[in-house]
Amino acid sequence: MAVPLFDTKTPVAPLRAEIDARIAAVLDGGAFILGPEVDAFERELADYLGARHVVSVANGTDAITIALQALGVGPGDEVVVPSFTFYASAEAIPPTGAAPVFCDVDRDTMNVTAETVKAALTPRTKAVVAVDLFGNPADVAAIEALGVPVVEDAAQAAGSLLRDRRTAALGTVGTLSFFPSKNLGCFGDGGAVVTDDDAIAEEARVLRFHGSRDKVSFERIGWNSRLDELQAAILRVLLPQLDGWAAGRRAAWSNYEAAGLWELVTPQTATSGAIPCWGLQVVRTPHAALLAQALPAAGIGARSYYSTPLHRQRALTPWAGDVIPLPATDALAQTHLAIPMNPLLSRADADEVTAAVQAALDGADASGAAGADAANAV
Numbered sequence: 380m381a382v383p384l385f386d387t388k389t390p391v392a393p394l395r396a397e398i399d400a401r402i403a404a405v406l407d408g409g410a411f412i413l414g415p416e417v418d419a420f421e422r423e424l425a426d427y428l429g430a431r432h433v434v435s436v437a438n439g440t441d442a443i444t445i446a447l448q449a450l451g452v453g454p455g456d457e458v459v460v461p462s463f464t465f466y467a468s469a470e471a472i473p474p475t476g477a478a479p480v481f482c483d484v485d486r487d488t489m490n491v492t493a494e495t496v497k498a499a500l501t502p503r504t505k506a507v508v509a510v511d512l513f514g515n516p517a518d519v520a521a522i523e524a525l526g527v528p529v530v531e532d533a534a535q536a537a538g539s540l541l542r543d544r545r546t547a548a549l550g551t552v553g554t555l556s557f558f559p560s561k562n563l564g565c566f567g568d569g570g571a572v573v574t575d576d577d578a579i580a581e582e583a584r585v586l587r588f589h590g591s592r593d594k595v596s597f598e599r600i601g602w603n604s605r606l607d608e609l610q611a612a613i614l615r616v617l618l619p620q621l622d623g624w625a626a627g628r629r630a631a632w633s634n635y636e637a638a639g640l641w642e643l644v645t646p647q648t649a650t651s652g653a654i655p656c657w658g659l660q661v662v663r664t665p666h667a668a669l670l671a672q673a674l675p676a677a678g679i680g681a682r683s684y685y686s687t688p689l690h691r692q693r694a695l696t697p698w699a700g701d702v703i704p705l706p707a708t709d710a711l712a713q714t715h716l717a718i719p720m721n722p723l724l725s726r727a728d729a730d731e732v733t734a735a736v737q738a739a740l741d742g743a744d745a746s747g748a749a750g751a752d753a754a755n756a757v
């Protein structure tokens with residue numbers, strides 16, 4: 380592929396010798412679960428985020444479930460979650476016993492807002508999962524001002540800032556994923572719960588280890604959900620690179636702008652006051668379906684990830700009975716498209732993507748397909 384959708388190899392290549400040495404040190408040390416590397420990584424990540432506590436877990440999905448349970452969410456409760464997000468944001472809710480309630484997003488920022496959340500609140504709402512979609516921070520403070528605690532799902536947004544605060548640390552509790560293609564990705568699965576609240580952190584520590592504090596007495600049904608020492612050792616090498624990679628991702632956005640791409644398709648709007656670390660470059664266009672076919676054929680990575688929003692996913696139908704109208708979600712489902720993004724995406728790459736978009740639109744114009752495509756888009 381000439382310009383792939385994302386690149387998990389090239390940015391870490393210069394770090395190979397240091398990573399190899401850290402892996403060897405873990406093997407020599409013989410501690411593989413909840414050892415010194417996990418302790419050190421949790422401290423270093425908490426310092427980076429400006430948060431009191433980081434509790435690492437096995438993945439970003441578990442992080443949401445554990446964060447919700449640590450907040451006290453359980454059977455009979457409702458948790459508001461956007462329908463336009465990755466499936467895991469909602470999938471993580473039923474294991475707590477609570478019901479997901481779907482809300483809309485803002486069409487331009489693609490994020491939940493206080494207004495879209497408010498429309499889905501009921502007397503049973505116990506929490507909101509607010510997703511920092513594609514790296515764009517959600518306005519968590521505005522949502523918490525409604526009087527409901529937020530689990531900030533920052534899986535796609537490590538390295539972003541909103542009004543001088545780091546994503547994952549914007550509200551009562553935040554979660555991260557270290558899946559390889561994320562902004563801070565390890566070489567396998569990993570995740571974290573982030574909070575300033577001592578009691579929530581303590582609950583999360585108990586929940587990640589079978590509901591036990593001491594490994595011999597078990598207070599509750601918990602989870603076996605831990606970050607491996609090996610992944611923690613690798614993440615300790617990668618974390619100091621995150622801000623540089625974030626700058627690279629913002630430079631990639633500017634390269635697209637300079638290449639003229641924003642005259643052809645509409646980029647996601649950054650939340651007011653945000654400095655996003657773009658996890659994915661997602662654009663809006665009435666020609667999303669056409670480009671999702673034409674760009675890969677031209678060697679350019681492109682994909683519409685959420686063309687079936689969560690309230691229309693089969694597994695979530697038990698909670699989709701009386702969903703409120705979600706007009707922006709339904710429109711975005713048909714008009715969004717992810718195009719290549721990585722910290723090293725150059726002006727030449729941006730030019731190539733832009734030329735391929737232009738060629739696809741010109742070709743479709745000539746055949747009349749673009750008009751039909753646009754007419755079919757909501």
Ligand SMILES: Cc1ncc(COP(=O)(O)O)c(C=O)c1O
Nearest residue numbers: 438439440465467468534556558
């Ligand atoms: C928005 C969002 N939430 C949650 C997750 C779940 O993270 P993980 O794959 O580490 O379980 C992901 C990533 O895949 C995600 O994109």
